[in-house]
Amino acid sequence: MTLQTDVFGEWTAEVLAVRSGRWQPERDRAFWQEKAAHYDAGQPPLPNTVAWLRERLTGAASLLDVGAGTGRLTLPLAGAVGRVTALDHSPDMLAVLRAKGPPAYLHLRQQELADALQDPTLPPHDAVLSAWSLAYLPDLRGALTGLLRLARRDLFLLEDDGVGSPHVTLRRQLAGQPRPTRASSLRRALHALGAEPEHLQIPEERELTFPDTAALLAQARLPLGAAEALAFLRPHLTPEGEGWRYRWTFDVHALHVPLGTRP
Structure with missing residues (x-):
């Protein structure tokens, strides 16, 4: 017999236990205010992930990128669809994206995700992408329900399960820290909501x-x-x-x- 656990309750408890308090919007905005100018320089390209997404966006008329930040994924995907909305609550991250001169059909929207999911002025899009943007949202059920409502054709969630750089993985092991399992939790949560996600692990390289x-x-x-x-x-x-x-x-x-x- 498989023990059923409350994935939504577990997620909330983990988020609220984060010592940085980034589940509070003002603290998370302050975090990104400090990081925005140098964010892109510290991030690896994700060519395999972009290729996978572009293939699945074929025929989609619109894309909503939730937590778009500086456009790390928004810009390379923008050419695959006719209309793009880049949503983020950090004005500093969106300012970096704006400075890159995005195409006219890419609309920037600054708003808290929790608010946007309840906002009737944010229309559904053919595809919705949430890449590493749910980690500090306590209400996972509400977030996923809102994202599913906004996605007419496809919902894409990108996350990791705590296996990244060798040095960070070893540091966690030596400190006795549990490995983050957000991708697994998101999959369980989607199943709990009656969705049937395809789950793929896409290899990328960092140097x-x-x-x-x-x-x-x-x-x-x-x-x-x-x-x-x-x-x-x-x-x-x-x-x-x-x-x-x-x-x-x-x-x-x-x-x-x-x-x-x-x-």
Whole structure:
């Protein structure tokens, strides 16, 4: 017999336990105010994920990107549809997107997601994308119900299950921290709402370069001696002059809920 647990209650408890308090909108906006100017430089490209999404957006007339931020996914997907709405509650992140000169058919909308989901002036779109944008929303049931209502044809959720860079994964293990399982929780939540998501793990690659070993170890911040930390990282390292090229692969968990008939 399988023990049934309350995925929505678990999600709320985990969000409210976050010490940064980013579930409070003003704190999350302050976080992004500090990060916005340098956000893009710290993010890897996601060519495989973009290709997967573009293929599934074929024939869609409109796209709503929830938590669009600086347009990391919005802009490479914009050419696949005729009308795009980029929704985010951070004016600073949207300012970065605006400075990139988006096409005229890309509409920027600054609004709290919880408010937008109840706002009759936000119309349904053929496709809705939520990429890493639900992590600090306590009301997961309300968020998913609203997103499903706004998606005429397809709902896409992108998340991870806590397996990213080797150094961060090891830091969590050594500190005894549980691995985040947001992608698994979203899948369970969608099932609880009667949706049947397709679940795909899309491999992507991240690469960082460091001028020397000291810079590499400073980035990794492993609670190990230098020799032990370097030995752990070695399978992912390629020497480059006096420094290193640090490369690893990770999976983007993509959940796709098909809702309507495709042309």
